[in-house]
Amino acid sequence: QKEVEQNSGPLSVPEGAIASLNCTYSDRGSQSFFWYRQYSGKSPELIMFIYSNGDKEDGRFTAQLNKASQYVSLLIRDSQPSDSATYLCAVGRGGKLIFGQGTELSVKP
Amino acid sequence: GAVVSQHPSWVICKSGTSVKIECRSLDFQATTMFWYRQFPKQSLMLMATSNEGSKATYEQGVEKDKFLINHASLTLSTLTVTSAHPEDSSFYICSASFQDINSPLHFGNGTRLTVT
Numbered sequence: 001q002k003e004v005e006q007n008s009g010p011l012s013v014p015e016g017a018i019a020s021l022n023c024t025y026s027d028r029g030s031q032s033f034f035w036y037r038q039y040s041g042k043s044p045e046l047i048m049f050i051y052s053n054g055d056k057e058d059g060r061f062t063a064q065l066n067k068a069s070q071y072v073s074l075l076i077r078d079s080q081p082s083d084s085a086t087y088l089c090a091v092g093r094g095g096k097l098i099f100g101q102g103t104e105l106s107v108k109p
Numbered sequence: 110g111a112v113v114s115q116h117p118s119w120v121i122c123k124s125g126t127s128v129k130i131e132c133r134s135l136d137f138q139a140t141t142m143f144w145y146r147q148f149p150k151q152s153l154m155l156m157a158t159s160n161e162g163s164k165a166t167y168e169q170g171v172e173k174d175k176f177l178i179n180h181a182s183l184t185l186s187t188l189t190v191t192s193a194h195p196e197d198s199s200f201y202i203c204s205a206s207f208q209d210i211n212s213p214l215h216f217g218n219g220t221r222l223t224v225t
Binding site: 034041042043044045046049088090095096097098099100101102 | 115141143145151152153154155158200202204213214215216217218219221
């Protein structure tokens with residue numbers, strides 16, 4: 001089992017729809033959770049981080065964390081073509097940040 | 110905000126030569142920096158953790174004699190790929206944390222290494 005797992009996609013949604021990206025992790029001791037966006041050929045950029053169970057909203061983005069289920073998700077409302085990218089889930093563990101394989105999102109105009 | 114600068118952004122070198130990549134934290138002191146490698150269509154794989162003033166901690170399977178890491182100051186870490194081979198061609202990305210690992214990592218722009 002991989003430490004951090006994501007559906008590789010691609011996930012395709014129409015413009016204006018809600019995109020839902022999911023991530024599971026194996027280490028129950030993980031304390032910090034991050035979502036990064038990566039455009040092709042570029043380095044990752046931070047979208048959101050969440051530390052506590054529940055929802056955290058920032059503009060069109062909502063991160064959801066359920067530590068009991070070892071599950072973290074990212075919702076993107078009103079998806080735009082510019083949101084098309086690979087979304088990386090990352091989990092803090094033992095002083096390191098472990099990344100999932102990423103989910104490719106495609107927002108169709 | 111905090112910025113991590115990485116140089117060069119791309120480099121082409123011949124097989125057998127060495128390449129040095131620099132990573133600087135521009136407006137904060139980073140006691141710990143991280144070096145990642147990313148092959149096409151794959152995720153970021155942590156190579157090593159670079160600690161200022163001490164030896165780097167390498168992940169399993171990463172050759173420490175091939176990937177030399179130096180963290181001489183609180184704002185600079187370097188990765189040297191020694192005796193590069195075509196299979197070392199990859200996207201190398203450094204990152205730094207403003208505070209501790211539970212704080213978000215800031216990434217450099219990455220270095221595209223091509224070994225011919």
